[in-house]
Amino acid sequence: MSAKIIDGKMIAEIIKKDISKKIKDLEKEYKKTPNISTIKAGNNPSSEIYIKLRNKGCKQVGINTNTIDFPENITEDELIAAIKKLNNDCNVHGILIQLPLPKHINQDKIINLIDPKKDVEGLTPKNMGSTLNGDEKIIPITPLSVLTIIENQGIEVKGKDIVIINHSNHVGKPLAALLLNRNASLSVCHVFTKDLKFYTKNADIIITAAGVKNLITKDHIKKGCFLIDVAIISTKEGIFGDVDFNSVKDIAGIITPVPGGVGPVTVACSLKNMIKTFKNCNS
Amino acid sequence: MSAKIIDGKMIAEIIKKDISKKIKDLEKEYKKTPNISTIKAGNNPSSEIYIKLRNKGCKQVGINTNTIDFPENITEDELIAAIKKLNNDCNVHGILIQLPLPKHINQDKIINLIDPKKDVEGLTPKNMGSTLNGDEKIIPITPLSVLTIIENQGIEVKGKDIVIINHSNHVGKPLAALLLNRNASLSVCHVFTKDLKFYTKNADIIITAAGVKNLITKDHIKKGCFLIDVAIISTKEGIFGDVDFNSVKDIAGIITPVPGGVGPVTVACSLKNMIKTFKNCNS
Numbered sequence: 001m002s003a004k005i006i007d008g009k010m011i012a013e014i015i016k017k018d019i020s021k022k023i024k025d026l027e028k029e030y031k032k033t034p035n036i037s038t039i040k041a042g043n044n045p046s047s048e049i050y051i052k053l054r055n056k057g058c059k060q061v062g063i064n065t066n067t068i069d070f071p072e073n074i075t076e077d078e079l080i081a082a083i084k085k086l087n088n089d090c091n092v093h094g095i096l097i098q099l100p101l102p103k104h105i106n107q108d109k110i111i112n113l114i115d116p117k118k119d120v121e122g123l124t125p126k127n128m129g130s131t132l133n134g135d136e137k138i139i140p141i142t143p144l145s146v147l148t149i150i151e152n153q154g155i156e157v158k159g160k161d162i163v164i165i166n167h168s169n170h171v172g173k174p175l176a177a178l179l180l181n182r183n184a185s186l187s188v189c190h191v192f193t194k195d196l197k198f199y200t201k202n203a204d205i206i207i208t209a210a211g212v213k214n215l216i217t218k219d220h221i222k223k224g225c226f227l228i229d230v231a232i233i234s235t236k237e238g239i240f241g242d243v244d245f246n247s248v249k250d251i252a253g254i255i256t257p258v259p260g261g262v263g264p265v266t267v268a269c270s271l272k273n274m275i276k277t278f279k280n281c282n283s
Numbered sequence: 284m285s286a287k288i289i290d291g292k293m294i295a296e297i298i299k300k301d302i303s304k305k306i307k308d309l310e311k312e313y314k315k316t317p318n319i320s321t322i323k324a325g326n327n328p329s330s331e332i333y334i335k336l337r338n339k340g341c342k343q344v345g346i347n348t349n350t351i352d353f354p355e356n357i358t359e360d361e362l363i364a365a366i367k368k369l370n371n372d373c374n375v376h377g378i379l380i381q382l383p384l385p386k387h388i389n390q391d392k393i394i395n396l397i398d399p400k401k402d403v404e405g406l407t408p409k410n411m412g413s414t415l416n417g418d419e420k421i422i423p424i425t426p427l428s429v430l431t432i433i434e435n436q437g438i439e440v441k442g443k444d445i446v447i448i449n450h451s452n453h454v455g456k457p458l459a460a461l462l463l464n465r466n467a468s469l470s471v472c473h474v475f476t477k478d479l480k481f482y483t484k485n486a487d488i489i490i491t492a493a494g495v496k497n498l499i500t501k502d503h504i505k506k507g508c509f510l511i512d513v514a515i516i517s518t519k520e521g522i523f524g525d526v527d528f529n530s531v532k533d534i535a536g537i538i539t540p541v542p543g544g545v546g547p548v549t550v551a552c553s554l555k556n557m558i559k560t561f562k563n564c565n566s
Contacts, residue, residue: 125412133452159475187470192442
């Protein structure tokens with residue numbers, strides 16, 4: 001039997017429809033339209049694509065966007081001033097910093113300056129802490145997207161053996177916290193893991209975000225497992241994830257494809273968070 | 284060969300000696316003595332013991348303490364007012380809430396009100412978020428104690444298979460974050476875990492804080508593993524941890540005993556955090 005292939009675009013459309021309705025209701029209530037500002041510095045080509053996709057999504061659901069475009073050689077002080085201005089501007093209801101920032105900028109320092117109320121990506125210490133202690137406020141977008149996909153399949157994570165292959169601040173660590181909040185038995189692996197297969201062969205759900213093409217093959221998984229592939233690897237031959245799709249497709253139970261899996265849901269989840277920051281700014 | 288038994292009291296004494304020296308230096312620099320306030324509500328007998336032990340430790344290293352003792356029937360509003368007063372009092376350089384609070388009080392709400400600068404236990408969202416994102420500021424005390432014990436043995440956690448049996452806000456989750464920040468391959472188990480042995484038999488280090496006597500026996504571990512027993516189970520027969528000490532002592536490589544293992548180090552680590560809050564209040 002072949003694995004069920006998740007249609008991320010369809011899930012995203014359902015979320016966007018719901019958000020669209022909620023935005024209309026909130027506009028009536030607050031008598032204003034949400035405005036989201038993105039700060040971008042330099043000319044990273046992936047950044048351009050992400051911003052374009054997100055702004056398109058915003059337009060679809062009725063959120064206004066504004067991208068502040070700084071040159072590669074912007075100073076840290078100029079960026080700090082820009083964020084403070086957005087924090088204090090009552091017509092801005094959400095702030096995103098498009099990563100990566102230029103190398104001479106301390107990314108964490110910049111992120112930490114965002115007013116947690118307006119922190120669309122949920123990466124400020126206060127929001128990360130609430131994610132860790134189970135009092136979830138604004139959840140980082142990729143983890144929220146993974147959780148949304150799992151819940152969309154009607155799967156309860158409580159007691160499930162789940163492996164995350166990634167331990168970054170944006171993906172692995174907050175996702176681990178979210179799954180522990182929901183009582184999963186959780187393992188986090190990464191490049192320093194001695195024996196990845198030990199973990200993955202036992203897993204009911206594998207969430208992989210390593211950025212290593214063909215990292216996960218049929219030899220890594222048990223029959224019927226749920227594979228969530230967060231990686232986006234651009235090559236001349238096309239876009240790939242971590243999972244060797246052809247190798248696993250007859251053994252896995254459910255797979256998210258790349259492209260068309262986690263990606264579109266992640267964009268939709270960023271819109272979900274914008275509703276939260278919009279509400280925060282009006283409460 | 285028998286396992287090496289860790290002497291927690293000795294580690295604690297070394298830490299306290301170092302803190303004592305640091306306090307003297309800071310007193311000269313700031314021209315004041317650190318004052319730490321503990322809020323306590325009700326008459327939980329373990330709370331009395333913890334406070335007594337901690338205050339004794341404070342006295343040893345030259346930290347002044349003050350315990351504000353509220354009755355069991357205190358209201359949430361009264362507690363909130365007490366915390367706000369301590370937050371604003373420039374003669375208070377650290378705040379602890381002795382848990383558990385009475386059942387009618389929302390513990391998280393109360394903890395979240397502490398000024399993160401003065402948060403000795405590192406449990407406010409901002410400090411928890413910094414722990415999660417690797418920009419560690421004030422680390423929760425029990426996780427800090429476990430880390431201190433591991434480092435004291437000269438063991439690097441990078442790439443090690445580590446299992447934590449506990450997923451609470453005070454122990455398991457922040458400890459998981461700390462070990463991921465140091466590149467361990469990390470698993471978190473708990474009461475909902477299907478097959479605890481699968482994880483523990485593979486582990487280089489097991490940190491157990493389940494509160495279940497004899498949870499970990501020789502059948503759960505691999506030869507030479509490092510067992511850190513955080514549990515404190517009081518019975519008529521004495522105080523026990525999660526580990527069946529006699530069962531594992533010839534197989535484990537290193538063990539922390541209960542009592543006399545993690546406990547004393549935890550008290551010493553609370554003093555370590557008081558230095559941080561004292562510095563925060565003077566910077």
